[in-house]
Amino acid sequence: MRKATQTYTSSHIHQLILASSSPRRKELVALLDLPVPVSVFSIDVDEHIHSAWQPDEAVEQLSLAKARAVAQAIKNGEAPQALPSNNALILAADTIVVLEDQILGKPISHEDAAATLRKLSGRSHHVYTGVVLQHIAVDENILNHSDDHDRLPIIPLGDIGQYRIQHHNDSLECIIGYSCSKVTFKSLSEEEIQAYIRTGEPLDKAGSYGVQGIGSVFIERIEGDFYSIMGLPLNLLYQMLLKFGVSPFDSYY
Numbered sequence: 088m089r090k091a092t093q094t095y096t097s098s099h100i101h102q103l104i105l106a107s108s109s110p111r112r113k114e115l116v117a118l119l120d121l122p123v124p125v126s127v128f129s130i131d132v133d134e135h136i137h138s139a140w141q142p143d144e145a146v147e148q149l150s151l152a153k154a155r156a157v158a159q160a161i162k163n164g165e166a167p168q169a170l171p172s173n174n175a176l177i178l179a180a181d182t183i184v185v186l187e188d189q190i191l192g193k194p195i196s197h198e199d200a201a202a203t204l205r206k207l208s209g210r211s212h213h214v215y216t217g218v219v220l221q222h223i224a225v226d227e228n229i230l231n232h233s234d235d236h237d238r239l240p241i242i243p244l245g246d247i248g249q250y251r252i253q254h255h256n257d258s259l260e261c262i263i264g265y266s267c268s269k270v271t272f273k274s275l276s277e278e279e280i281q282a283y284i285r286t287g288e289p290l291d292k293a294g295s296y297g298v299q300g301i302g303s304v305f306i307e308r309i310e311g312d313f314y315s316i317m318g319l320p321l322n323l324l325y326q327m328l329l330k331f332g333v334s335p336f337d338s339y340y
């Protein structure tokens with residue numbers, strides 16, 4: 088018979104490790120003012136998107152790869168700062184822009200950014216953001232098997248997105264989820280595209296624009312979550328953190 092799953096309270100989790108080099112994600116996590124300290128430690132991973140992956144699978148797999156690379160590095164003692172080896176959660180995310188069937192990641196050049204913006208002009212696209220919360224005391228076997236989560240039951244959260252929960256020895260080990268939003272651009276002139284690229288804003292962003300910056304002037308309509316487009320859906324993250332007993336409302340209840 089299956090034993091009751093361990094439930095977490097805030098006293099179990101002492102730190103959140105943000106496995107991201109994105110200044111936006113750091114900003115967004117800070118908005119939640121969580122009752123645990125947040126440190127940042129990221130490892131570069133291969134962000135190649137396999138042609139067989141659907142967009143939701145791509146953002147989940149890449150988020151998982153980012154979280155697990157950090158878990159492995161901490162296990163190997165490679166973290167630059169003192170990080171806990173237990174009672175911590177690793178948070179990773181990945182964002183892609185999808186136009187019809189084409190996945191548009193970060194641009195590799197100014198011309199690539201211009202080509203992407205021409206494609207997005209006057210049309211709607213989808214933005215997928217994957218989120219992973221990984222308990223740091225992750226089992227070695229799980230670290231080395233990235234496709235196990237495919238078989239986990241899906242917990243739907245309506246418009247917020249969905250997640251799957253991975254247990255190991257009746258402990259909650261990892262939550263993997265994603266959200267999807269729809270963005271409609273106005274028609275862009277070539278002059279606007281070139282001027283926007285000269286601002287420098289598009290160059291480190293999926294889809295070559297920033298919803299939170301000057302790119303906002305190109306957006307006619309958003310269906311979904313603004314923060315998800317910016318790189319971290321806080322509504323989905325909140326639901327995932329609750330499963331680990333961490334809530335921004337901890338000291339307010």
Ligand SMILES: Cc1cn([C@H]2C[C@H](O)[C@@H](COP(=O)(O)OP(=O)(O)OP(=O)(O)O)O2)c(=O)[nH]c1=O
Nearest residue numbers: 107108109181182292293296297298316317318
């Ligand atoms: C669409 C969009 C993306 N972005 C950003 C969010 C992400 O930082 C980036 C997508 O690239 P990612 O590969 O998801 O993230 P990253 O490489 O910047 O950071 P890390 O992998 O270390 O976490 O695009 C915006 O800031 N605004 C937007 O409107």
